[in-house]
Amino acid sequence: MSKKLLLQHIDVPGINTYEVYRKQGGYKAVEKALKEMTADQILEEVKTSGLRGRGGAGFPTGMKWSFLAKPEGVARYLVCNADESEPGTFKDRYLMEKIPHLLIEGMIASSFALGANTAYIYIRGEYFYVHRILENAIKEAYANGWLGKNILGTGYDLDLYMQIGAGAYICGEETALLESLEGKRGNPRIKPPFPAVAGLWGRPTVVNNVETIAAVVPIINEGGANYANIGVGKSTGTKLISASGHINKPGVYEIELGLPVEEFIYSDQYCGGIRNGKELKAVVAGGSSVPILPKELILKTAAGEPRLMSYESLGDGGFQTGTMLGSGGFIVMDEDTSIVKNLYTFSRFYHHESCGQCSPCREGTGWMEKILKKIISGNGTLSDVDLLWDIQSKIEGKTICPLGEAAAWPVAAAIRHFRKEFEEYVTNPQNIVDVKHYYRVNNLAAV
Amino acid sequence: MPKVTIDDIEIEVPDGTTILQAARMIGGEVVPPAMCYHSKLKTSGGYCRTCIVKVEKGSEKDPRPMPKPVPSCRTTVMDGMVVRNKTAPDIVEARAGIVEFLLINHPLDCPVCDQAGECDLQDLAYEHGKSHSRYDFQRRTFEKIDIGEHIKLHMTRCILCYRCVKTAEQITDGRVHGVIYRGDAAEISTYIQNVIDNDFSGNVIDVCPVGALTDRTFRFKSRVWFTKPVDAHRDCPKCSGQVRLWEKGGEVLRVTARKDKYGEVESFICNECRYDKKNASDWVIEGPSKVDRHSVIGANHYENSVLSATDDRQQTGLPHGKKVELGEGALNPNNIY
Amino acid sequence: MNVKIQFSEKALASVNEIIARYPADKKKSALIPVLHIAQAEFDGWLSAETMDYVASILEIKPIEVYEVASFYSMFNLKPVGKCLLEVCRTSSCWLMGAEDVVRFIENKLNIKEGETTADGKFTLKTVECLGACGYAPMLQVGDKFYEFLTLEKTEKIIDNLDSTGKRSTYNGWQTGKESEIIMNRVD
Numbered sequence: 001m002s003k004k005l006l007l008q009h010i011d012v013p014g015i016n017t018y019e020v021y022r023k024q025g026g027y028k029a030v031e032k033a034l035k036e037m038t039a040d041q042i043l044e045e046v047k048t049s050g051l052r053g054r055g056g057a058g059f060p061t062g063m064k065w066s067f068l069a070k071p072e073g074v075a076r077y078l079v080c081n082a083d084e085s086e087p088g089t090f091k092d093r094y095l096m097e098k099i100p101h102l103l104i105e106g107m108i109a110s111s112f113a114l115g116a117n118t119a120y121i122y123i124r125g126e127y128f129y130v131h132r133i134l135e136n137a138i139k140e141a142y143a144n145g146w147l148g149k150n151i152l153g154t155g156y157d158l159d160l161y162m163q164i165g166a167g168a169y170i171c172g173e174e175t176a177l178l179e180s181l182e183g184k185r186g187n188p189r190i191k192p193p194f195p196a197v198a199g200l201w202g203r204p205t206v207v208n209n210v211e212t213i214a215a216v217v218p219i220i221n222e223g224g225a226n227y228a229n230i231g232v233g234k235s236t237g238t239k240l241i242s243a244s245g246h247i248n249k250p251g252v253y254e255i256e257l258g259l260p261v262e263e264f265i266y267s268d269q270y271c272g273g274i275r276n277g278k279e280l281k282a283v284v285a286g287g288s289s290v291p292i293l294p295k296e297l298i299l300k301t302a303a304g305e306p307r308l309m310s311y312e313s314l315g316d317g318g319f320q321t322g323t324m325l326g327s328g329g330f331i332v333m334d335e336d337t338s339i340v341k342n343l344y345t346f347s348r349f350y351h352h353e354s355c356g357q358c359s360p361c362r363e364g365t366g367w368m369e370k371i372l373k374k375i376i377s378g379n380g381t382l383s384d385v386d387l388l389w390d391i392q393s394k395i396e397g398k399t400i401c402p403l404g405e406a407a408a409w410p411v412a413a414a415i416r417h418f419r420k421e422f423e424e425y426v427t428n429p430q431n432i433v434d435v436k437h438y439y440r441v442n443n444l445a446a447v
Numbered sequence: 448m449p450k451v452t453i454d455d456i457e458i459e460v461p462d463g464t465t466i467l468q469a470a471r472m473i474g475g476e477v478v479p480p481a482m483c484y485h486s487k488l489k490t491s492g493g494y495c496r497t498c499i500v501k502v503e504k505g506s507e508k509d510p511r512p513m514p515k516p517v518p519s520c521r522t523t524v525m526d527g528m529v530v531r532n533k534t535a536p537d538i539v540e541a542r543a544g545i546v547e548f549l550l551i552n553h554p555l556d557c558p559v560c561d562q563a564g565e566c567d568l569q570d571l572a573y574e575h576g577k578s579h580s581r582y583d584f585q586r587r588t589f590e591k592i593d594i595g596e597h598i599k600l601h602m603t604r605c606i607l608c609y610r611c612v613k614t615a616e617q618i619t620d621g622r623v624h625g626v627i628y629r630g631d632a633a634e635i636s637t638y639i640q641n642v643i644d645n646d647f648s649g650n651v652i653d654v655c656p657v658g659a660l661t662d663r664t665f666r667f668k669s670r671v672w673f674t675k676p677v678d679a680h681r682d683c684p685k686c687s688g689q690v691r692l693w694e695k696g697g698e699v700l701r702v703t704a705r706k707d708k709y710g711e712v713e714s715f716i717c718n719e720c721r722y723d724k725k726n727a728s729d730w731v732i733e734g735p736s737k738v739d740r741h742s743v744i745g746a747n748h749y750e751n752s753v754l755s756a757t758d759d760r761q762q763t764g765l766p767h768g769k770k771v772e773l774g775e776g777a778l779n780p781n782n783i784y
Numbered sequence: 785m786n787v788k789i790q791f792s793e794k795a796l797a798s799v800n801e802i803i804a805r806y807p808a809d810k811k812k813s814a815l816i817p818v819l820h821i822a823q824a825e826f827d828g829w830l831s832a833e834t835m836d837y838v839a840s841i842l843e844i845k846p847i848e849v850y851e852v853a854s855f856y857s858m859f860n861l862k863p864v865g866k867c868l869l870e871v872c873r874t875s876s877c878w879l880m881g882a883e884d885v886v887r888f889i890e891n892k893l894n895i896k897e898g899e900t901t902a903d904g905k906f907t908l909k910t911v912e913c914l915g916a917c918g919y920a921p922m923l924q925v926g927d928k929f930y931e932f933l934t935l936e937k938t939e940k941i942i943d944n945l946d947s948t949g950k951r952s953t954y955n956g957w958q959t960g961k962e963s964e965i966i967m968n969r970v971d
Binding site: 621622623624625626627628629636637638639 | 832845846847848850851854855
């Protein structure tokens with residue numbers, strides 16, 4: 001059984017309530033942090049732990065914290081990014097729903113370390129029932145003296161508030177999130193300046209993912225060095241993986257980084273294999289924006305090494321033969337899956353979620369969706385496939401924020417690894433089950 | 448003072464200068480095109496991406512190249528920075544891609560557009576685009592609407608540069624229009640039927656780089672290249688009173704702000720100067736305007752313009768092997784698509 | 785401004801509590817949560833009048849509200865049916881049969897996606913990923929997530945909503961009042 005740091009008490013009845021959480025050792029990290037440690041010591045522990053941002057980018061958290069500007073007399077903020085909306089990802093929702101006090105505990109300890117007296121949790125609007133759970137948990141934390149003035153008699157004050165979004169994937173991008181938190185459209189800001197210098201209301205701000213902040217709790221409790229002992233290489237600690245698609249046991253799993261992908265897919269402890277006895281065809285390993293890999297490349301690297309669930313191993317081979325750990329949104333597709341149609345749902349998604357600020361993304365995402373729709377309805381040509389390739393290359397790297405890459409990479413990877421399938425779509429559409437399905441469900445005449 | 452090298456030309460610039468400003472100090476072909484940046488508007492730029500350049504060397508201190516192309520209008524020069532614009536083939540190609548993106552939903556209705564001849568998008572397409580589009584789907588369209596008695600909003604032509612929004616926010620005292628909806632459905636709008644009306648509202652017309660916001664009082668009066676621009680001024684209690692009159696047959700057809708060689712307004716003018724002073728006798732005439740843009744507007748008969756247009760092109764060669772012969776209509780904007 | 789509409793006392797208390805979460809000169813930050821409350825208060829959608837009212841409360845220009853309300857997909861700028869059925873259609877949900885759920889609802893209610901039934905009871909909408917990928921396919925109705933859908937289950941859900949006849953809008957901001965988690969999972 002692999003070690004769990006975040007979800008070890010998840011099956012304890014009532015763990016979502018303050019009393020039970022506290023009985024299981026909850027809020028010890030806050031006691032330790034506020035009473036026995038200085039802000040700098042916490043920062044050092046986080047650096048030592050090797051913790052990397054769990055929202056998708058994998059940037060070292062300690063380093064991000066150390067960039068925070070600390071001008072005299074200017075308030076600074078910690079903002080938790082709970083705007084989870086990368087397709088395939090639902091781990092933050094699970095964590096907030098099941099064990100909300102873990103996030104609150106992490107927020108308090110992290111805010112103390114950053115010298116923030118006000119912190120916000122920005123949660124996606126659609127998670128309505130989670131809002132209530134979080135609001136209750138925050139109330140409980142206030143009522144028991146973990147939030148508010150003079151926490152534990154240490155003189156440290158912290159107010160923690162929840163803010164809800166209203167349906168915009170782009171608000172998961174940290175500067176768009178800050179704009180949204182300021183009551184504006186979720187348009188990403190042009191960087192620099194970075195939030196660490198000018199963030200919420202122009203003041204120094206750290207934005208961290210839910211899971212990242214939760215991981216600060218075990219790091220304080222057990223020490224950064226012990227955390228760093230878990231995992232493999234620069235992929236330290238544990239990671240929540242959201243598993244979905246054609247598997248027997250979809251859900252959220254906490255894994256030690258370094259777990260072989262094959263074990264994750266086929267072991268009964270995790271996904272439990274492909275459902276209905278089918279064969280594995282492909283996996284999107286880190287949320288919709290990371291490159292899809294066919295079976296042979298997701299189980300083994302191009303060099304024939306077993307592929308591991310870690311930042312480095314999944315990235316092995318670059319985008320030619322590798323992918324990314326991303327947010328840990330692990331989407332599994334069986335042998336009957338149409339990669340082209342799946343890509344269409346991704347491209348439709350990015351088109352729908354483009355904020356529209358910069359021209360390559362605003363115009364390019366819709367164009368790609370239209371071409372893919374043409375292809376899946378059996379009207380595509382070979383030149384459409386080349387055009388798709390060219391469009392994605394002209395979006396990638398040319399946009400204000402990473403949504404451009406997020407929209408471009410899945411298109412590039414699908415064509416790179418499954419070009420034959422695209423060719424089959426455009427040359428023999430009559431043979432494609434999915435094209436027939438498209439015509440049937442839309443009550444159109446067949447090809 | 449930091450030194451920066453752009454396309455192998457070195458220049459020393461004041462602290463805080465952007466790459467675009469530095470390139471403009473050098474002038475000529477190293478200047479990237481800019482559609483959304485506007486020197487008189489704070490926080491403008493960064494959206495259209497046409498001014499992207501490659502930073503080969505970040506600075507003397509940190510010589511690493513920047514991983515992606517950067518918008519030159521929003522990137523500050525560092526000492527020792529090395530930038531490539533025209534001399535980087537991948538930038539030229541990327542820019543052509545951006546031009547294509549900007550055009551896929553543009554109606555290309557130059558023959559009936561009042562902006563034709565002084566349109567930044569037209570110039571951009573001509574100089575940095577390719578001769579045909581690969582987009583074969585239906586283009587998005589919007590109804591054209593009147594926002595007040597003076598301004599026509601033709602949203603279909605808009606490239607969402609945000610200049611008019613920033614103008615309304617920074618120059619006028621009550622912004623009633625903005626960008627609504629999102630993605631490729633985003634549009635400039637007042638949302639509910641509303642009138643953009645205050646003393647300086649007309650400036651949104653001058654900052655619009657395309658024909659999305661046009662002057663209703665000039666609508667279809669004349670093609671721009673058949674009018675003659677002269678600089679003029681008057682004592683105005685509200686604004687600088689320094690304007691450009693567009694005359695034809697002794698009649699003032701239009702009054703606009705003066706624009707610099709990059710098409711950016713030099714000083715904003717009030718609505719009284721713009722709409723209510725249409726007699727030559729209202730003005731002290733200074734003389735013919737120097738329309739210094741190497742654009743299609745320079746094709747016909749503006750002072751200084753034909754020569755500079757010719758010179759520019761002969762020195763550098765036109766992109767994509769276009770040859771220009773200066774004859775009647777050779778640079779007629781209606782012919783460029 | 786001639787504002788005729790008015791929040792209920794309860795809603796107004798929530799609004800004021802939310803405004804207090806931000807620095808005094810940053811009232812605009814409360815805009816999105818306040819729009820959620822407004823949508824719940826005023827028939828599940830945001831009319832121009834409602835948005836102007838919100839602008840007056842937060843002391844911002846009406847256009848600032850229009851810009852924001854039209855950006856976010858959860859705000860309805862047109863009236864919707866009493867029950868807004870939102871079916872996720874992105875990758876994982878599609879892999880698990882979301883399209884069949886959509887067609888089933890279309891046939892059952894005799895509407896196409898994006899349409900409202902003639903009696904105004906249901907509006908069907910397809911939406912992008914709602915973070916229920918492991919419990920796919922899924923359907924959101926107001927503040928409830930219905931997951932692991934089958935066609936039979938979908939039918940029961942709709943029949944049940946039909947018989948209660950209540951408006952299933954997002955339930956606004958009910959701080960701490962209800963901790964009940966309403967989930968319909970088949971584990």
